Amino acid sequence: MVPLIKIEKRNDVPMALYFFTPFIAIILTILGGGIIFYILGFNPIEALKFYFITPISNLYGLSELLLKATPLCLIAIGLSFCFKSNNWNIGAEGQLTFGAIVGGGVALLFYNQEGFYILPLVILAGAIGGMIFALIPAILKTYFNTNEILVSLMLVYVSKLLLDYLVVGPWSNPEGFNFPETRQFSDSSRMPLLFEGLRIHAGIFLALAAVMLSWFILYKTYLGFQIKVSGLSLKTAKYAGFKGKTMILVVFMISGACAGLAGVGEITGPIGQLHRMISPDYGFTAIIVAFLGRLNPFGIIFASLVVALTYLGAETAQIFLQIPKYTGQVFQGMILFFLLASDYLLFFKVKILNLKKNELRH
Amino acid sequence: MATDLRISNISKIYPGCVANDNVSLQFKSGKIYALLGENGAGKSTLVKILSGVISPDNGEVFLNKKNLKLSSPLDAKKNKIGMVFQHFNLFETLSVFENLSIDATEDNKSLRVRINEILKKYNFSINLDVPVLNLSAGQKQKVEIIRCLLRSPKVLIMDEPTSVLTEQETEELFISLKKFCDEGILIIYITHKLKEVLSLCDEVAVMRKGKVVSVSQTQNEKVETLANKMVGQKLAKIKKKINISKNKDEIFKVKHLNFYSDDPFETNLVNLNFSVKKGECLGIAGISGNGQNELFQILSGEIITPDTSIIFRNKEIAKLNPKQRREYLMAFSPEDRISQAAVPELKIYENVALNNFKSSNFFEKGLVNERKIKEHSKKILSDFSVNTDNVELKSQFLSGGNLQKLILGRELITAPELLICYNPTWGLDVGAINYIHETLIKINDQEKSTILISTDTEELLKLSDRIAVIYKGKLSKIMPSEEVTPEKLGVLMGGGSID
Numbered sequence: 001m002v003p004l005i006k007i008e009k010r011n012d013v014p015m016a017l018y019f020f021t022p023f024i025a026i027i028l029t030i031l032g033g034g035i036i037f038y039i040l041g042f043n044p045i046e047a048l049k050f051y052f053i054t055p056i057s058n059l060y061g062l063s064e065l066l067l068k069a070t071p072l073c074l075i076a077i078g079l080s081f082c083f084k085s086n087n088w089n090i091g092a093e094g095q096l097t098f099g100a101i102v103g104g105g106v107a108l109l110f111y112n113q114e115g116f117y118i119l120p121l122v123i124l125a126g127a128i129g130g131m132i133f134a135l136i137p138a139i140l141k142t143y144f145n146t147n148e149i150l151v152s153l154m155l156v157y158v159s160k161l162l163l164d165y166l167v168v169g170p171w172s173n174p175e176g177f178n179f180p181e182t183r184q185f186s187d188s189s190r191m192p193l194l195f196e197g198l199r200i201h202a203g204i205f206l207a208l209a210a211v212m213l214s215w216f217i218l219y220k221t222y223l224g225f226q227i228k229v230s231g232l233s234l235k236t237a238k239y240a241g242f243k244g245k246t247m248i249l250v251v252f253m254i255s256g257a258c259a260g261l262a263g264v265g266e267i268t269g270p271i272g273q274l275h276r277m278i279s280p281d282y283g284f285t286a287i288i289v290a291f292l293g294r295l296n297p298f299g300i301i302f303a304s305l306v307v308a309l310t311y312l313g314a315e316t317a318q319i320f321l322q323i324p325k326y327t328g329q330v331f332q333g334m335i336l337f338f339l340l341a342s343d344y345l346l347f348f349k350v351k352i353l354n355l356k357k358n359e360l361r362h
Numbered sequence: 363m364a365t366d367l368r369i370s371n372i373s374k375i376y377p378g379c380v381a382n383d384n385v386s387l388q389f390k391s392g393k394i395y396a397l398l399g400e401n402g403a404g405k406s407t408l409v410k411i412l413s414g415v416i417s418p419d420n421g422e423v424f425l426n427k428k429n430l431k432l433s434s435p436l437d438a439k440k441n442k443i444g445m446v447f448q449h450f451n452l453f454e455t456l457s458v459f460e461n462l463s464i465d466a467t468e469d470n471k472s473l474r475v476r477i478n479e480i481l482k483k484y485n486f487s488i489n490l491d492v493p494v495l496n497l498s499a500g501q502k503q504k505v506e507i508i509r510c511l512l513r514s515p516k517v518l519i520m521d522e523p524t525s526v527l528t529e530q531e532t533e534e535l536f537i538s539l540k541k542f543c544d545e546g547i548l549i550i551y552i553t554h555k556l557k558e559v560l561s562l563c564d565e566v567a568v569m570r571k572g573k574v575v576s577v578s579q580t581q582n583e584k585v586e587t588l589a590n591k592m593v594g595q596k597l598a599k600i601k602k603k604i605n606i607s608k609n610k611d612e613i614f615k616v617k618h619l620n621f622y623s624d625d626p627f628e629t630n631l632v633n634l635n636f637s638v639k640k641g642e643c644l645g646i647a648g649i650s651g652n653g654q655n656e657l658f659q660i661l662s663g664e665i666i667t668p669d670t671s672i673i674f675r676n677k678e679i680a681k682l683n684p685k686q687r688r689e690y691l692m693a694f695s696p697e698d699r700i701s702q703a704a705v706p707e708l709k710i711y712e713n714v715a716l717n718n719f720k721s722s723n724f725f726e727k728g729l730v731n732e733r734k735i736k737e738h739s740k741k742i743l744s745d746f747s748v749n750t751d752n753v754e755l756k757s758q759f760l761s762g763g764n765l766q767k768l769i770l771g772r773e774l775i776t777a778p779e780l781l782i783c784y785n786p787t788w789g790l791d792v793g794a795i796n797y798i799h800e801t802l803i804k805i806n807d808q809e810k811s812t813i814l815i816s817t818d819t820e821e822l823l824k825l826s827d828r829i830a831v832i833y834k835g836k837l838s839k840i841m842p843s844e845e846v847t848p849e850k851l852g853v854l855m856g857g858g859s860i861d
Binding site for chain 1: 662663664683684685686687688694696698701702703704705707708712715716717718725728729730
């Protein structure tokens with residue numbers, strides 16, 4: 001007998017199930033994590049508790065969760081505009097970095113000044129920085145037919161190297177004993193903290209505003225309608241006469257601005273200066289967040305919290321279980337893997353046909 | 363040996379639709395059988411059951427008294443049931459021989475010998491070593507037929523085989539089919555073209571709404587009687603009164619239309635010049651793949667060509683995109699109604715919003731005016747007798763005919779001065795075709811113009827005032843339609859020349 005696998009498209013995929021599969025993916029990820037811990041010789045229940053419960057069992061932990069979810073949510077909201085319209089912006093990490101460079105540059109200009117106007121300027125500069133950096137792949141795509149996946153991805157390294165150069169070179173702190181970092185920003189360039197003693201800052205309101213605004217744009221405006229149609233059928237968008245090039249530029253600008261805001265939120269929030277490691281790959285992880293949230297603004301809030309927890313869990317696990325914090329990436333990878341796998345099974349059914357050997361050739 | 367195929371009490375139910383309702387039919391070799399029916403009548407379901415693609419909920423298939431278990435296409439092949447689909451399953455970049463050898467069981471040498479025997483026997487002229495993409499549609503179909511013949515089939519099912527063929531190619535096909543029939547192959551011919559049934563087949567089974575409504579000898583039938591059986595009601599005959607007047611204004615004028623593409627699957631257009639008068643229908647005939655796609659996209663503004671001049675109502679519009687052209691009162695109905703003219707996943711009212719003309723106020727100051735769009739959609743649904751009043755329905759749940767009515771309604775609600783449509787009735791049933799044809803005639807009666815690009819010669823002769831033929835990207839001279847006969851069109855469409 002030769003098993004023959006046949007894959008068929010399902011005709012009716014219930015919407016309820018479509019929004020439910022992310023939960024299945026999360027459950028499978030936790031199970032998978034348990035198995036990995038078991039193989040590593042830990043008690044899986046105990047280890048998972050350290051990973052998913054301990055980090056958020058106190059107020060400080062919850063604040064850290066929101067702190068990490070904020071950039072993820074902001075970036076994923078921006079990415080949802082691109083992904084919904086079939087534009088594959090993979091370079092949010094670069095746009096985040098460039099936004100942080102521009103915003104940080106402005107903050108450094110005012111390093112020894114105080115004033116209520118400084119923080120808005122810094123934020124605005126960060127958004128514009130991200131926007132400009134996202135425009136590069138967009139313009140190259142619309143006018144020179146380049147592939148935006150490659151261009152946006154490679155620009156990540158450009159901006160990271162630029163940041164490296166700036167913090168060791170021209171922008172390095174003159175009183176910093178040659179450490180690769182800039183001066184501390186002045187208090188006027190820092191995001192106000194929400195609670196004394198916790199790191200959670202006003203950037204979270206930016207993220208929430210982005211959620212509301214993106215919901216409004218995507219579902220209530222002509223731009224949102226064009227994005228939806230282009231995502232479903234480029235042929236139809238062309239036939240309807242939508243200005244395809246303008247739309248590509250706009251979605252990249254939105255996406256870049258959001259990533260830039262996330263970058264500026266990090267440096268004016270918890271970090272307070274520019275140095276080499278301003279983001280633990282939030283820009284890449286946000287891609288997972290966007291898809292786990294089904295590109296839906298409210299789904300993205302939920303997804304950003306889940307994924308933020310994997311960052312926290314990894315840190316706790318490093319402390320209590322002495323395993324590297326990169327296990328966080330393992331969990332993020334598993335989430336994406338299980339999400340894609342359950343989506344595949346959602347949209348296709350797999351049939352196994354058993355055939356006798358000679359039947360194959362007739 | 364004679365073949366006897368019997369279908370007994372086949373039923374297949376899909377959610378919300380009975381595709382086959384207790385269908386029983388009997389076929390014997392030596393005759394050509396027609397299976398006739400509108401779209402959605404259940405022909406395709408029945409054929410898919412016979413070829414093992416889907417399994418019935420109920421009922422059995424007997425071949426020479428043997429109960430067949432057809433749970434996959436392999437089972438159909440094994441039982442010598444051959445199938446030629448409307449869309450070819452060939453690898454374009456492989457040669458004819460490579461395509462045929464893919465699923466062959468013998469070595470290449472003896473395969474080639476057998477193929478040559480078939481070519482000789484049926485007088486097919488096909489070069490086995492050229493890539494399939496260089497073949498005409500008729501030749502590709504022959505490759506598919508050869509593939510079936512190599513397995514010495516007992517039953518050969520042809521699904522809408524002439525939709526891509528010229529008149530001449532159709533005739534050749536019919537001659538071959540008759541030969542196969544004489545050799546004892548049982549032939550089941552699926553179509554909705556009534557004339558073909560009458561000229562080719564011996565017996566005809568008519569299906570409607572999943573049921574077999576009549577089985578009869580074709581010699582006792584006429585086009586009208588078959589059409590009535592198929593639709594289930596009497597059809598009003600429509601004929602257009604020719605609308606030629608020499609001194610009417612030219613409303614639309616195309617000059618030096620050239621298009622060059624590097625893509626081997628696109629056709630280059632060479633210096634097309636034509637004009638359309640007020641109230642006139644200009645028909646453009648041709649076999650699909652001769653540049654109609656490219657022509658439609660250039661006329662609609664999806665493709666902008668550099669040196670072309672397009673004058674519409676005394677304005678140069680060659681550089682405008684489709685939305686801007688709509689503002690000048692042009693409207694477009696593309697060939698691909700399922701995935702280009704509409705998005706299947708979108709609701710009806712969202713699909714209506716795709717034609718966002720200025721006075722519609724669908725999007726005021728960039729915001730969606732859902733109430734307005736829905737109101738407008740309701741009006742289209744009732745004015746164009748689309749068979750639902752639920753504007754929230756996703757358009758994928760509309761049948762082909764209803765979807766086309768929705769699209770035409772959407773395009774016509776702006777009262778355009780010129781409608782450009784490409785195969786507006788392709789794959790539709792007789793009732794819907796009639797409705798669309800009446801609508802198109804009404805447009806001309808109201809002194810509005812149409813350009814009808816179509817591969818259906820009958821439709822062109824019925825609706826056009828003047829006709830030109832496009833062949834390999836070149837346009838023939840434009841002829842008044844009363845001087846045109848189907849034969850003349852056939853010759854021009856096949857690349858020949860007349861007079």
